[in-house]
Structure formats: structure tokens, C-alpha cells
Amino acid sequence: MLEAVLFYLFAGVVAVSGLAIVLSRNIVRAAAWLLGALGGVGALYFLMAANFLGAIQLIVYAGGTLVLIVFGVMLTSRHAAAQARPRRWEIIAGTAVCALLFAAMSAALLRTEWSSDANPATGGYPIAEIGNELLTTYLVPFEVTSVLLLVVMIGAAYLARPERK
Amino acid sequence: MMNRAPVDILRPRWNPAYFRRAQRGLALVTLALVAGAVVGRLIAGALFGGHPPALILLSVLPALGAMITLAGLAALTFWRPIARFLRRFAVVVFYAAVVGLVALVWVVALAIDRVDGLARAMPGGELTTDAIYHGLPAAIRFRVVSWLLWPLQFPIVRDLIALVGIVGFINLFAAYAIWWERKVAGRIQSRLGPMRVGGWHGWAQSPADGIKLLGKEDLIPAGADRVLFRLAPYLAFVPAVCGFVALPFGSGWVFRDLDVALVFVLALVDIEVLGVILGGWSSDNKWSLLGAMREACQLVAYEIPMGMALLVPVMMIGTLSLTRIGDAQQYGWHSWLAFQNPFAFVAMVAYFIASLASCKRAPFDLPEAESELVAGFMTEYSGFRWCVFFFAEYAAMFIVSALCVTLFLGAWYSPLPASWGTGLANGGLAARAIHGVLFSGPLWFVAKSLFLIFMQMWLRWTLPRIRIDQVLYACVQVLLPLTMLVVLGQTLWQLLVTPGSAVAVIANVLCSLAGAVLLGGFYVLMAHGLLHRRRLVGALAVDHLPGA
Numbered sequence A: 001m002l003e004a005v006l007f008y009l010f011a012g013v014v015a016v017s018g019l020a021i022v023l024s025r026n027i028v029r030a031a032a033w034l035l036g037a038l039g040g041v042g043a044l045y046f047l048m049a050a051n052f053l054g055a056i057q058l059i060v061y062a063g064g065t066l067v068l069i070v071f072g073v074m075l076t077s078r079h080a081a082a083q084a085r086p087r088r089w090e091i092i093a094g095t096a097v098c099a100l101l102f103a104a105m106s107a108a109l110l111r112t113e114w115s116s117d118a119n120p121a122t123g124g125y126p127i128a129e130i131g132n133e134l135l136t137t138y139l140v141p142f143e144v145t146s147v148l149l150l151v152v153m154i155g156a157a158y159l160a161r162p163e164r165k
Numbered sequence B: 001m002m003n004r005a006p007v008d009i010l011r012p013r014w015n016p017a018y019f020r021r022a023q024r025g026l027a028l029v030t031l032a033l034v035a036g037a038v039v040g041r042l043i044a045g046a047l048f049g050g051h052p053p054a055l056i057l058l059s060v061l062p063a064l065g066a067m068i069t070l071a072g073l074a075a076l077t078f079w080r081p082i083a084r085f086l087r088r089f090a091v092v093v094f095y096a097a098v099v100g101l102v103a104l105v106w107v108v109a110l111a112i113d114r115v116d117g118l119a120r121a122m123p124g125g126e127l128t129t130d131a132i133y134h135g136l137p138a139a140i141r142f143r144v145v146s147w148l149l150w151p152l153q154f155p156i157v158r159d160l161i162a163l164v165g166i167v168g169f170i171n172l173f174a175a176y177a178i179w180w181e182r183k184v185a186g187r188i189q190s191r192l193g194p195m196r197v198g199g200w201h202g203w204a205q206s207p208a209d210g211i212k213l214l215g216k217e218d219l220i221p222a223g224a225d226r227v228l229f230r231l232a233p234y235l236a237f238v239p240a241v242c243g244f245v246a247l248p249f250g251s252g253w254v255f256r257d258l259d260v261a262l263v264f265v266l267a268l269v270d271i272e273v274l275g276v277i278l279g280g281w282s283s284d285n286k287w288s289l290l291g292a293m294r295e296a297c298q299l300v301a302y303e304i305p306m307g308m309a310l311l312v313p314v315m316m317i318g319t320l321s322l323t324r325i326g327d328a329q330q331y332g333w334h335s336w337l338a339f340q341n342p343f344a345f346v347a348m349v350a351y352f353i354a355s356l357a358s359c360k361r362a363p364f365d366l367p368e369a370e371s372e373l374v375a376g377f378m379t380e381y382s383g384f385r386w387c388v389f390f391f392a393e394y395a396a397m398f399i400v401s402a403l404c405v406t407l408f409l410g411a412w413y414s415p416l417p418a419s420w421g422t423g424l425a426n427g428g429l430a431a432r433a434i435h436g437v438l439f440s441g442p443l444w445f446v447a448k449s450l451f452l453i454f455m456q457m458w459l460r461w462t463l464p465r466i467r468i469d470q471v472l473y474a475c476v477q478v479l480l481p482l483t484m485l486v487v488l489g490q491t492l493w494q495l496l497v498t499p500g501s502a503v504a505v506i507a508n509v510l511c512s513l514a515g516a517v518l519l520g521g522f523y524v525l526m527a528h529g530l531l532h533r534r535r536l537v538g539a540l541a542v543d544h545l546p547g548a
Helices: A002-023 A029-049 A052-074 A088-111 A125-136 A139-160 B016-047 B052-077 B081-088 B089-120 B130-134 B144-155 B155-188 B206-215 B227-244 B261-282 B288-318 B322-327 B342-358 B382-410 B418-425 B429-438 B442-462 B468-496 B502-531 B533-540
Strands: none
Touching: A002 B081, A029 A052, A029 B227, A029 B261, A052 A125, A052 B261, A052 B288, A088 B533, A125 A139, B016 B052, B052 B081, B081 B089, B089 B130, B089 B144, B089 B155, B089 B429, B130 B144, B144 B155, B144 B227, B144 B533, B155 B206, B155 B382, B206 B342, B206 B382, B227 B261, B261 B288, B261 B322, B261 B382, B288 B322, B288 B342, B288 B382, B288 B468, B322 B382, B342 B382, B342 B442, B342 B468, B342 B502, B382 B442, B418 B429, B429 B442, B502 B533
């Protein structure tokens, strides 16, 4: 009962913030709404007793949103009011991509057989298992991800460095 | 000409008519509540068969409310003798209030313990008030007590009580830490700090300031983003409160014992900063914006060495659960994680420095640098919103200090090995009280955290503020490589040095001694300062200008 209420509460927060991100023209405000959406997803993870995922969601995306806000502030002057005015073809293309994504995800969700007795992550000590799995079974994807992040970091440093002759 | 009595602006008087109206209103409410309690008792007995929820809702709560309004009425009526009493016996009242609060928390804990014991003795179903009544010790065997204890068996009631405790703790701590900081600043600067309000060393300064701030005009700049401007203080304060949810104050004294408590608390400390940045941005003020950008820079930079330093205790114990890390340090001073090897000790210092930056304390208080940015991100805030930012800052100070205590400095255990105190822990009430004071418990946890907060204050009033480029230099080129070396060293230490070998023991003993010498040195310094407290003042004391 309480779980259901909380689920709909947080799901509502996620949905409303998601819509607000898309609809708000102001970049910093969109980033603030993004915080609401990501925080709501984190709360949903906690509701599912996936504590590790929830905490990581908060710590990664809080930092991510932070950087986004900083960019929003730096790239846009205040009195142009950081407005995002998409062109018509941008709206159409964006809608098309999102519709496709939505269809694909709904199809995946509807076709999956959900076992009703799934009892995830209660009891036990899942973080150690996650760590072990990451460094054994999923070692290659894990390392590839870190290489990807390294590439991003080098790229950012290259873009940000002052011009020298 | 108008014939008005001269207004004495130094001693404003409130309107006696309002005063009498307030008294009359309170008296009426008290009478209504008493009547409600009596009628509610009858209704609960007649209609609900004396079932506890009905009894509590209809009778016990109105009675408690009547007591509160009665106390308010008494305070209004006898405010003169009460004020005189408070001024004269302020010291006694202050310390009695501290002891009383501790006792109150302990009584609630004991009550929950007792209910747990009864529930365990009677498996199946919920406890009835009769069962609780007969399970009470003879000294407090009253019906009312059993009604009050009955709700404690439900988790949601306990959660509510714990939340009230947490929020109350944060508010009291923040209010009195501000007063404390002002006293410390005064001592360091050879002056007295707040001395007037309340009589004894200005002990009522913070409540008075709070009332003043509530009465201030709530300004929002014309160009501000109104929604974000209003939201920002709460975005700063709420995560700080949430951080306390996973903080263990003692074994069993944790609201939610998360297996990822450390990551959770760190995440919430991060989110708190978002409030600061959004507040600075939405003010539409260049000083605020500069403060916010500095805060963002600083946080993004210092988060990395902070995380690296925190990896060290996590590696040593192999868990992210704060309660487990705390429990690993119960064997006395030498078992505290900071004293295990040199790397852990350095990690503690590095974490402490990074935590100063993350809760924007001097020398890293650039986001609000008064000398350059007016008041930084808070420039446009006034009244209660401004106050909320301060509460968030002090709550964050407590959280980072508490993390340091939990991870490096023995958590809620005293320097004595916990095994010496097991007899006391299982003894009677007096024995358990002694155990709480001597061996382990929330008192130790809070005391150690307060010690670190004192260090933060000490640094703030001793060091000058550094420039933003120096802040980033100190992080990226000094602290970050240092913590990387520390993590590497800790890894090698764990791989190469077997626990219990001569190297490990010698390192442990040396680090423990170093810690003891540092702490001892601190107390020697303090004692020296206390003994010679008049010396500096005497040399610097200057008489008032004639006529001033």
C-alpha cells in the first residue's frame, strides 16, 4: 500500500520533471528539472531496495547536472535569458527519434516475461558481488567504458586549453 | 499639536491589550483541550472499547496539547520572574537543558528497548496496552505510560520519532554552533563575542537572531528567477537533513542502516551544493553568480581527492556500510583506522582538507568571500531563506565531520577497548549510563564530531582566505597527487604487509603515538590558552575614548 503510493508519487515526479525539461526554454531551469527527474529515478531505485544503484544514481547525476548547470550558465548570458528556440525541422527530427525510442522501449517492456516472484536485492550484501562481477565477468566492458571516459576527458581538455602559437 | 506620550525607543513596550488577548486565547485553548481530553476519554471508552489508537488520538494528545498551551500561558503570565530566573541562573539552566535533552533522548531509546523486549517475549500479533502495563516496572506502572508506549511498537511511529529527533538535533546544533563559532572567533581575536543576550555569555543570541530573521522582509530581486530563487534554500537544506538518515550515531542508533551509507551521504552532500549554485544563479546578481561558479569549481575539483581519501578506509574494511566500518574500530585507540598505517593517517588529513572545501569553510570560503563578493551566493537572500542556507552549511559541517569520525577516528567508540565495558553495557540503568559515557555511544560520536567542527572553526579564524587559482592549484597539483599516492600506498600495504607482522605492529604503534601526541598537544595548547587567557587582552586592552 505505502509502496504503491510512494511509487506513483516518485513516478509522477519523474514524469512531470521529464515533461518540464522538454518544455522549458530556459537552459538552467531545464537542468534544475533534470535534477528532479534523476532524483526521482534514484528514489525509485531505493524503493526497489536497490540501494547501490540509487546512491550511484544520486552521486553521478548530481555531479552531472552540476556540470550541466555550470555550462548552461557559462555558455549563455543571463539577459538573452538562456533561451533555447528550436527550429521546426529540429522539433520534427527530435520527435521522430523519441517516438522511435519510445516504441522500442515499450515493445521491449511489453514483450518481457516478468516473473511475479522476483525479490531483488533484499538481504545479502550485493555491492561485493557487483564489484566481483565487474572485475571478472564484465571486465572488458568495464575497461572499455573507462577508456571511453578517458577519451572524453582528453577531448575536453583539448577543447578547453588556451590557444598557443 | 498632538499630545502623545514620548516614545522610549530604547525600551519598546508591546501593547498590553494584545498581551491580554494572547493570554485569554491561550487560556481558552487550554480549557478546550482539557475538556476535549476528558470527553475524548469517555468517547474512546464508550465507542471504541478503550482501543489504544482512539485513546491516544482523542485523549492523550489533547492532554499533551493542554500541557503545552498551559506552559505557554504560564510563560506569558510570569515572563518577568522567568526572565529574571533565566538571567540569574543561565549557566545552570543551559547545562541542565543539555543534560535534560540527552536524558530525554535516552528515555525514548529505553522505552523503545522495553517495548522491543516485551514484543520479543510475546511473539505473534501486536502488543496490547494491558500487556505493556503488566510488563512495566512497578515504579512507572501507570495506565498513561502504557498508552504512550503502545504506539512505539510500530515502525512508522519510530521513524517519525527518529525524524523529529534528527531535525531537532540539526536545528539545535546549527543554532548553537553559530553561537559557539562567534565565541571561538571572539577568543581567537582577543575579544569576547556575544555577551548580552540571555545574561550568561550571550547564550540566547542565536534564538534572538532567529526571531529577528523571521521578522525580516523576504526580498526577491526583480530580475530573479523566482521559482529557483525560492527553491534554492530548500535544495540546500533538505539533502543535508537526508544525509543524517544514514549516519550512525552509535551501534543501533542509525535511522536506516544502508549497505551503501558512505556513497549515499556523499551524494547528498553533493546535491546540497546544487542549492547553493542555483541560488547564486537565480539571484540575477553578478556577485551571487561569481560565488556560485566558484562553488561549482571548488566542489567538482575537491570531490576527487575527497573520494580518493575515503577509498582508504573502504579498502581496509571492505565495505561501504558505515556501521560495519565503525564496528571494526571498537578495540580501542590503536584500532582506529587513521592509526593503522601512515597512508591512512595522511588520507584522514587529506579528507579533512577536502571536506573544508566541500562545505565552503575558510580558507576555502570563496563562494561567500565577504571582502570581494559582498556575500557571494547569498547576497540577495534575506530573512528566513538566508537562515536556511546557514542551517544547511552547519548541517553539512556536522555531516563531513561525522564521516571523518566514523571512517577514521573510531566512530562512536571511546579510546578504551569496548571489550572492557561489556559488563557495564549489560548491567542496570546506572551501569549503562556509565558505559555510555566511558565506552561507546552517541555521546562519543557527537563529541568527536564537535571536536572536528572546532578544528574547522579554528582554521577559519586563523588562516587567511586564498585566491580561487590557489584553491584549484592546491587541489589539482597537491592534494590530488597526494591522495593518489595514498591510495596506491594503501593498496601495496595491504598486499605486502601481513596483519600482525612486525612492520604492521610498529606502524600501528607509531601512528597511534603520533595521534596521541597531536591530541595531547592540542590539550596542552588549550590549557595554556585557558591559564593565560588574560595576558593578550591585558596588553591590548585600550580604554574607551573620552566621551565615547
